[in-house]
Amino acid sequence: MNQATSMFLIWIALSTVIVWSLPRLWQPWIVTMITVGFLGWFSPVSLALLLGLGVACFVTTGKQTQNRWAFAANVAVLILALVWFRVGSSLQPDDPIFTLVPLGFSYYALRLLHYLFDRWNGILSPAEPRAFFSYLFFLPTLLAGPINRFQEHDRNLRRRRWDTQNLSHGLERILYGYAKIVILGNYLVTLKLQHLIQELGDASPATAAYLDCCRYGLNLYFQFAGYSDIAIGFALLLGFRIAENFDFPFLAQNINDFWRRWHISLSAWCRDYVYIPVVSWTRNPRLGVLLSMLVLGLWHELSWRYLLWGVYHGAGIAVWQHWQTWKERFTFAPGRAARLWMATLSWAATMHFVLFSFALTKEPDLSSALQVYETLFFGWR
């Protein structure tokens, strides 16, 4: 077990003991202080940035009457800061400013934008400081999501109580999270499958490229779903219930279904704050999907390969939506066997659509990704 893992486990244990041993009224502030301590320990510059943005947002938008310039300024500053760090880390990956500062910032920015948009739309009333800061500085979801919502956090804050069942469920989720990361992701997929792929590489480059895309996708899923399990388990230890982030994505029957099962909190964020506004302004669902997937892609990284990845998935969903409206024109009632075949074909087509998109994100640049496609389609021996 490496030092970072041990440190994080110690942090989880200490947080749980400290939070529950202090009076209930103090607990939201203790949750905030624990995260502030964590950030201060690992990245003080990140702490200064996140705290500065959070305090500025709270002060300028905390009144009952809404000032649209304050909202617009907060949204603009957040988006510009996110773009600045994304561009910086792409152009100068070794610069300490860009490697140290963004700890937790990507998810923090999305949570803060959600709060601002919901305040602006009148869905949220001004938050109490303890709810606001414990929401933004919530250690379980700070580093890599899930992107929990303020309403959910505030409800948890009011209803949470000491419960041994939460404790045992939380510990179990953390254990399963580490099992996904270490046993399935690191050992079976990265070490064993990668070894097999390397042995295959010279004999059959196309098979090796195909299996490498499978390996990358499985590893991404086990690492990320494992981390989400740890976050959900850690939150349960503190008495907070967080929505699931993955729902067996590799069982999806179509690309739309896949995005309802993969990184659910991020796709729900894009649906609520990109897709719905774009569709209500333009009445064009295809444009809404395309822009949502572009935002989703570029949020990961500001680069050509992620731009292409966003267009690829956006086009896939748009084609699927078109297919849904087109097939309604026909009255077709297949039998049971035909339905089973169609479901299997639909699943295989969806998985290959997703699999081919992994070639774009697994390579460091677009030209290497295009080489992978060349090997995949023309490298058969």
Place this chain on the structure above:
Amino acid sequence: MYAFLRSFVPPAAANALMIVWYVLLIMLIVALSPAPPGEFRYGNI
């Protein structure tokens, strides 16, 4: 998983099996943790 076990065995046996399962998982995690995390940083926590 506990509910699944309970449909086959009595509560005491289900508890014992769950403890064995957890211990096995912890041992596997500790034994296999030097394996590299691949492309992702989530494995580092």
